[in-house]
Amino acid sequence: xxxxxxxxxxxxxxxxxxxxxxxxxxxxxxxxxxxxxxxxxxxxxxxxxxxxxxxxxxxxxxxxxxxxxxxxxxxxxxxxxxxxxxxxxxxxxxxxxxxxxxxxxxxxxxxxxxxxxxxxxxxxxxxxxxxxxxxxxxxxxxxxxxxxxxxxxxxxxxxxxxxxxxxxxxxxxxxxxxxxxxxxxxxxxxxxxxxxxxxxxxxxxxxxxxxxxxxxxxxxxxxxxxxxxxxxxxxxxxxxxxxxxxxxxxxxxxxxxxxxxxxxxxxxxxxxxxxxxxxxxxxxxxxxxxxxxxxxxxxxxxxxxxxxxxxxxxxxxxxxxxxxxxxxxxxxxxxxxxxxxxxxxxxxxxxxxxxxxxxxxxxxxxxxxxxxxxxxxxxxxx
Amino acid sequence: xxxxxxxxxxxxxxxxxxxxxxxxxxxxxxxxxxxxxxxxxxxxxxxxxxxxxxxxxxxxxxxxxxxxxxxxxxxxxxxxxxxxxxxxxxxxxxxxxxxxxxxxxxxxxxxxxxxxxxxxxxxxxxxxxxxxxxxxxxxxxxxxxxxxxxxxxxxxxxxxxxxxxxxxxxxxxxxxxxxxxxxxxxxxxxxxxxxxxxxxxxxxxxxxxxxxxxxxxxxxxxxxxxxxxxxxxxxxxxxxxxxxxxxxxxxxxxxxxxxxxxxxx
Ligand SMILES: Cc1cc2nc3c(=O)[nH]c(=O)nc-3n(C[C@H](O)[C@H](O)[C@H](O)COP(=O)(O)OP(=O)(O)OC[C@H]3O[C@@H](n4cnc5c(N)ncnc54)[C@H](O)[C@@H]3O)c2cc1C
Numbered sequence: 084x085x086x087x088x089x090x091x092x093x094x095x096x097x098x099x100x101x102x103x104x105x106x107x108x109x110x111x112x113x114x115x116x117x118x119x120x121x122x123x124x125x126x127x128x129x130x131x132x133x134x135x136x137x138x139x140x141x142x143x144x145x146x147x148x149x150x151x152x153x154x155x156x157x158x159x160x161x162x163x164x165x166x167x168x169x170x171x172x173x174x175x176x177x178x179x180x181x182x183x184x185x186x187x188x189x190x191x192x193x194x195x196x197x198x199x200x201x202x203x204x205x206x207x208x209x210x211x212x213x214x215x216x217x218x219x220x221x222x223x224x225x226x227x228x229x230x231x232x233x234x235x236x237x238x239x240x241x242x243x244x245x246x247x248x249x250x251x252x253x254x255x256x257x258x259x260x261x262x263x264x265x266x267x268x269x270x271x272x273x274x275x276x277x278x279x280x281x282x283x284x285x286x287x288x289x290x291x292x293x294x295x296x297x298x299x300x301x302x303x304x305x306x307x308x309x310x311x312x313x314x315x316x317x318x319x320x321x322x323x324x325x326x327x328x329x330x331x332x333x334x335x336x337x338x339x340x341x342x343x344x345x346x347x348x349x350x351x352x353x354x355x356x357x358x359x360x361x362x363x364x365x366x367x368x369x370x371x372x373x374x375x376x377x378x379x380x381x382x383x384x385x386x387x388x389x390x391x392x393x394x395x396x397x398x399x400x401x402x403x404x405x406x407x408x409x410x411x412x413x414x415x416x417x418x419x420x421x422x423x424x425x426x427x428x429x430x431x432x433x434x435x436x437x438x439x440x441x442x443x444x445x446x447x448x449x450x451x452x453x454x455x456x457x458x459x460x461x462x463x464x465x
Numbered sequence: 466x467x468x469x470x471x472x473x474x475x476x477x478x479x480x481x482x483x484x485x486x487x488x489x490x491x492x493x494x495x496x497x498x499x500x501x502x503x504x505x506x507x508x509x510x511x512x513x514x515x516x517x518x519x520x521x522x523x524x525x526x527x528x529x530x531x532x533x534x535x536x537x538x539x540x541x542x543x544x545x546x547x548x549x550x551x552x553x554x555x556x557x558x559x560x561x562x563x564x565x566x567x568x569x570x571x572x573x574x575x576x577x578x579x580x581x582x583x584x585x586x587x588x589x590x591x592x593x594x595x596x597x598x599x600x601x602x603x604x605x606x607x608x609x610x611x612x613x614x615x616x617x618x619x620x621x622x623x624x625x626x627x628x629x630x631x632x633x634x635x636x637x638x639x640x641x642x643x644x645x646x647x648x649x650x651x652x653x654x655x656x657x658x659x660x661x662x663x664x665x666x667x668x669x670x671x672x673x674x675x676x677x678x679x680x681x682x683x684x685x686x687x688x689x690x691x692x693x694x695x696x697x698x699x700x701x702x703x704x705x706x707x708x709x710x711x712x713x714x715x716x717x718x719x720x721x722x723x724x725x726x727x728x729x730x
Contacts, residue, residue, distance in 0.1 A: 092536060096543055096661045099499065104655055134658030147658040354704055 088385050090156070097153050100133065101160035109164030116167065116291035117436050122247055123168045123291055131202025135161070135172060139181050144196035146180075151326060151388040155333040159381070162337025163344075166440035167291035169337060173330035174243045175199070179206020182252050182323045183270060186310035191270060195250055207248035208327075209239040209297055210320050216241075217453050219254075220263040220317055224299060226255040231306050233257070233269060235299040238281060241447075245295035246280055249273050253297075254320045257313050267316035270308040277302030288439035325398050326391055327448050328405035332384040335405075335412035335444040336377060342412075342419035342437045343373045349423050349432075366422055373415045380408035399461050406454040409444035416441040466522045466620055466640075468511045469573055470546065471583035471596065473528055474498040474537035478588070488695050500537045503584025505653035506646040510614060511582050512545045513651060518616065523547045525576060529557055529568050535669060542664035543656035550576070554673035559686030566598030568684050571677040574603060578641060580623070585610045585645040593645075600643040607643040608636050612650050 090098065108126060116123055130136055138154040140146020154176055162169030180199050183192060198204040215221040224237030235255055242251075251271045258265035271278060281296030311319050347370060350361030360366050383404035390397035419434040420427035427434045445451045476482060476491075477499045483492040500508075508526065515522040526541040527550040528534050538549040552568050560568070573581055581600075586593035600607035612633070613626035623638045628647055638644070656664070674681060681687060706722075708715040724730040 092539060093661055093665055095536065096540060096656055096664075097658060099540070100655045100657070100661070132657065133655055138658070147662065149658060149662070153658075357704060 088382055088389075094153060094156060097149070098156045098160065101135070101157040104130070104133065105160045105164035109161060109168055113165035113168075113291075114430070114433060114436065116165065118290075118430070120290045122293060123165070123171070124247070126168060127171065127205070128202055130161075130168075130172060131200070136175055136202045137180070137200035138176050139184060140196050140200045141184065144184075144192055145200040146196065147200075150392040151177075151329060152385065152392050155329055155384055155388045158330050158333035159337040159340065159384075162334040163341045164337075165291065166334055166338055166437075166443075167289045169334045170289060170292050170443075171205075171244050173327065173334060174208055175206040177327040177330045178208035178323055179248075179250060179252050181326050182208075182268065182310055182319055185322075186268070186315075186319050187270065188307065191308060191310075195270060199250065204249040205244060205247055206250045206252070207242055207244045208323070209242045209245075209251050209253045211241050212238065213240045217450060219320065220266065222254060222256060222266065224253070224255040225259070226257050226267060226269065226304070228257075228306065229303070232303045233267075233306055233309070235269070235271070235277070235302040235304055237299050239297040239299075241284065241294050242297050243292060243294055243447075245297055246283060246293035251297065252310065252323070253299075254316050255299075257316075261314065263317040264314050266320070267313045268310040268319045269304050270310065271302065271304050275302050275304060288436070288442055290439075324448055325401045328401045329384060329387045329391060331444055331448045332380065332387070332401075332404040332408035335408035335441065336381050336384060338437050338441045338444070339373065339377045339380070339408075339412040339415035342415040342434060342441075343370065343377060345432070345434050345437070346370060346373065346419045346422040349426075353424075360422070369418045369422060373418055376411045377415065380404070380411045383407055399458060402449070402454045402457045405444075405448065406451055406458065409441075410451060412441045412444055466514070466518055466579045467577060468514060468522065468524050469576055469578035469581045470504070470507050470511045470524060470526045470541065471528060471569060471581065471599070472504040472508065472526050472537055472541055473501050473530065473584075473587055473589075474534055475501045475587055475589040484696050484698065488697065489693065491696070498533050498537065500540055501584050501587050501589070503586060503588070503646055503648070505584075506648065506650045507582035507584055508541050508544055508546060509651045509653040510646055512654070514580075514614070514616065515545075518620065525550060525578070527569065527572055527576070528552065529560075529565050529572075531558075538669050539664050540656050542667045542669075543660040544654055545660060548667065549669040551669050551671050552673075552677070553671055554684075556674045556679075556681040556685045556687075559689065560684055561689035561691045562592045562594035563598050563690060564684050564686075564688040566595050566602060567688065568677065568679065569595065570599045570602035571679060572672060573599060575677070579620075580640055581605070581643040583643070583645055585647050596643055596645045603641075603643075605641050605643050606638050607645070608638050609645045610647045611644050612647050614644065614650070 134147040135157055137146030138149050141148040210219050212222050226233040226235045253269050253271045254266055256265050257267040277300045279298045281298045284294040350366050353360045387397050387400040387404040416438040420438050423434050426432050477497040480496045485492055511524040515524050524546045525548040526546045529552040552572055583596045608625045610628045611625045612628050615624040621640050625636050627634045708718050
């Protein structure tokens, strides 16, 4: 096991900045953005100015290059304020900038990373299709080579930030005879002719984050914008998700922490039977369980992030962190509503939003079922 | 211009404050310390002055206190301060505002600041004495509770706006001087991630009793004229009582309660 779970002074300062920023700038507008479905564009600009949008991008390409551990510290805080803003940041860093950093040519890195670092370009990640979610390797979007270009056709579904993003990491099939080995990854710009945004989804939660279809109709993408080599796209997509999942664990922990904070506040105020409800053991035990499971999830997340930063294997640890944190988060948000009673069911209190937002963490970047398959496969092989 | 900024760290307002068993001190374990809110305005103002006045202006933060102070000094460096001085010595422990001001004044004298900024008060013990005392020890002019600072043309004076009861007072201050900062002066910046990374490489200078040329009996508990003998928490507010019945009945009951229970009528 590399470095401990104790935060360095630098990491504590990073966490403090994110904490203060979330409290001052995100918490006050989160409910309104959720209600109106407003994408938090100005906030993202401020976040980029602080370095939050370039946390994995090396300094040579204009980023702060701090790594995944610092990234999850910030993501937890941002998600504590607003999960929609949190997923936008997570996707930009972990799913869009990361594969470009790891698999892009120097030319591609120079073209995209400095502008992604300043937030001028916003990133997204397109793997899922209507017919291929958990079974991502069965994807059908096609790319055929034509001189110095690949011509893309097909439709991607459920793409986070799809309506606003400028740069997409897109997985497409370049060889129909192969399954996972027939897939390649490309960096596609939103102004590519033949590329358009399809249906915008109406969702239970994450209402200030867009989830859209992407439509490719003979979209011509320069061949040099491939990540890795032809046929490596699925491997790249999965390796990228190892990092992304740690970010979703951070999202889940952030939502759970917000649920706990709101619950403690309410338990200290609400009175029934002439007493604060926080004096009832039934409520105290809920709070104790929430606090304990949040810490457990956070430690799993820290471990996975430290391993990824150390360049050590972490697929299993990332899956465990994501699985545990997401299920924990849903329990915490559920209990938060319960502690608030009828008030918790109203939009007047934030726990109603936490409850809706927590739900997605068990679904995207691999469902809980898929993570249990991944984890158990590693246990039973040999 | 050489600007010094006095910063202290105080328990985060989100922390739960507990008294020690003997009620003579605050339980420090588990309490998170952050930069005093009003000091953030002081650091920000110093940085804005540096941006305005140009490269030969320097910002040095300085403070007296235990090891945990380092993080607050580092935060100021991450916000953009150039240097930090940490005044630390076992002899400094247990000092009251005046004893601490003696140490801070010595350090400020050695640094030769043209302008010293600080928060109008610490949000922990609310004494609001240290800055004034430092000004007295140094024989400098001072303006308290300032919400606007303008530098005079030749950098030798300031025009400041002070919050007073019912309005503002505008004061000319000759440098060197000490200014205490009030909310409204500016919007403190966050320590950005690049700023935090840069701050790692900046040195925090440590100075103790001997470096400052002080003797143990004039500082810390030994040099203090006051001593805290105890803390007592506020009485907890009794639960809210809702009155029942029609308006007339409620009014009658309210008057009865105000007379018999609250004894205010
Ligand atoms: C808000 C939102 C944002 C999203 N953002 C993105 C994005 O940015 N980019 C992107 O590429 N995708 C994105 N997705 C897609 C998401 O990753 C998929 O929805 C997810 O992977 C599940 O796929 P599916 O919806 O096709 O479900 P299915 O795969 O059809 O699964 C349905 C159910 O069957 C279970 N199941 C499937 N296979 C098995 C099996 N072998 N064993 C046991 N159970 C199984 C699943 O766990 C699930 O419970 C997003 C989705 C949402 C809702």
